[in-house]
Amino acid sequence: SWSIFENRxxxxxxxxxxxxxxxxxxxxxxxxxxPPERCSAVRVVLECTCSMERLMGYSLCFVHHRGxxxxxxxxxxxxxxxxxxxxxxxxxxxIWVQTLxxxxxxxxxxxxxxxxxxxxxxxxxKFLVSSPSKEQSCTELFFAVQESRTGS
Numbered sequence: 113s114w115s116i117f118e119n120r121x122x123x124x125x126x127x128x129x130x131x132x133x134x135x136x137x138x139x140x141x142x143x144x145x146x147p148p149e150r151c152s153a154v155r156v157v158l159e160c161t162c163s164m165e166r167l168m169g170y171s172l173c174f175v176h177h178r179g180x181x182x183x184x185x186x187x188x189x190x191x192x193x194x195x196x197x198x199x200x201x202x203x204x205x206x207i208w209v210q211t212l213x214x215x216x217x218x219x220x221x222x223x224x225x226x227x228x229x230x231x232x233x234x235x236x237x238k239f240l241v242s243s244p245s246k247e248q249s250c251t252e253l254f255f256a257v258q259e260s261r262t263g264s
Contacts, residue, residue, distance in 0.1 A: 123251040128258065129205070134161050137200075139259045154200040154257050156191060202235040205255055209237045 113124045131137050140153040191198065194205050210230050217228045231238035237253040 119246055120248040120250055123249065125251065125253050126256055127253050128256050129200070130257075131156065134159055137257045137259055139257070155198050156195055156200060157198070200257070202255060206233060206235065206237045209253065210239070213237070213239060 115122045129137075136157050136159050138155040138157055140155055193208060195201055196204070214228065214230065217223050225244065227242045229240040229242065231240055231250075233252065236255070238250065240248055240250045242248045
C-alpha cells in the first residue's frame with residue numbers, strides 16, 4: 113500500500129521469504145492461542161534432498177552424506193545469518209536486508225544527490241529517501257513466510 117502526507121510518500125511492502133533448496137519453513141502456533149494467521153515462530157527445517165541429488169546432480173544433501181550417513185554439522189549460511197537456533201529471527205533478517213540495501217544504494221548513480229537513511233525498526237525494515245528539494249519517500253518492508261509443503 114502507499115499514502116501521501118505533506119511532502120512525504122509512504123510505502124508499505126510485503127516481502128515473502130522463501131527457504132533455499134534443502135530447507136523448509138514450519139509455522140509454530142503461539143502458546144497464547146492467537147488466531148491461525150498469527151504465528152510466533154518460524155522454524156527452519158533441513159530436508160533430505162538425496163532423491164533430487166540423484167535426479168538433478170546436486171553435490172550434497174544437507175541431511176545426509178553419500179552413503180546415507182548423517183552429517184555431523186547441520187549448519188548452513190541461512191541458519192547462521194538469519195536464525196537464532198533453528199528459528200527465523202526477524203531482527204536479524206531486518207539488519208541483513210538493511211545491509212544489502214545500503215550496499216546496493218552506494219552502487220546507484222543517484223546516491224550522491226539523494227540521501228538514504230535507515231530507520232530503526234523491530235521486525236521490519238524501514239528506510240527514508242530524501243532529495244535536495246525536500247521530497248521524501250519512506251518505505252517499510254514487512255516479512256512473511258508461507259509454510260513449506262513437502263512433496264509439492
